[in-house]
Amino acid sequence: MTNIQPTFRALADPTRRDILLMLRDHDMTIGEVAENFDMTRAAIKKHLTVLSDGGLITVRAQGRERINTLNPLGMAPVLDWLTFFDAFWDDRLNALKSVIEKDNT
Amino acid sequence: MTNIQPTFRALADPTRRDILLMLRDHDMTIGEVAENFDMTRAAIKKHLTVLSDGGLITVRAQGRERINTLNPLGMAPVLDWLTFFDAFWDDRLNALKSVIEKDNT
């Protein structure tokens, strides 16, 4: 379980990443999110579904509205995957870093 | 500059993520990478092009071969973007913490 693919997929679209940044400030309904983009509510709804499938947001009903909330924990698996390269970085990134720093001085 | 989209896009495919993991151990030619998958060299070549566009690998010619090398620097922008949400998590956690502390006094 804990399939990482839906999360990577959710992060791959710029509109969805923008939505995540917006939700960082406060929860939003679908309509509120849609106001910030030049596309229909239906399109935004699809994006929110993808984000939900990726575990990056949670949705709760409140009357006729749907409140979308950021779930930062959903990013953990992605971060974990990326840190698989930590060992690699220790060896080569540091070497590169010192070269760059040398270049900037 | 430093457009992050090609990098997120490159990471969104499972085959490409597998390739990155393979390149962690050692550099590989296109043919060598292709041996590990049930698809044509041409398909693998396309994936490698996407990875290169995303800045996640570098390619150098060696005779008639193309050596593909992992580029850890390419992941930095993605990590930076994701850590934007670490701050979010810290904020929430700290807020919760202060509420609890307030509650206990």
Add this chain to the structure above:
DNA sequence: TTGACGTAATACCAAAAGGTTTCATATAAA
């Protein structure tokens, strides 16, 4: 030089992705 090998490049195809439109449904408000 000849032939095998590794890759590049193009055309092509099916499926998925991102979007719109339309209509139905549930809830809020008058």
Add this chain to the structure above:
DNA sequence: TTTATATGAAACCTTTTGGTATTACGTCAA
């Protein structure tokens, strides 16, 4: 109750994506 609002859902369209097959080109080895 009537009407407006917020969303859900399906059909549909276009572009992108992931893959194949084919052909051509540069390089290595006999």
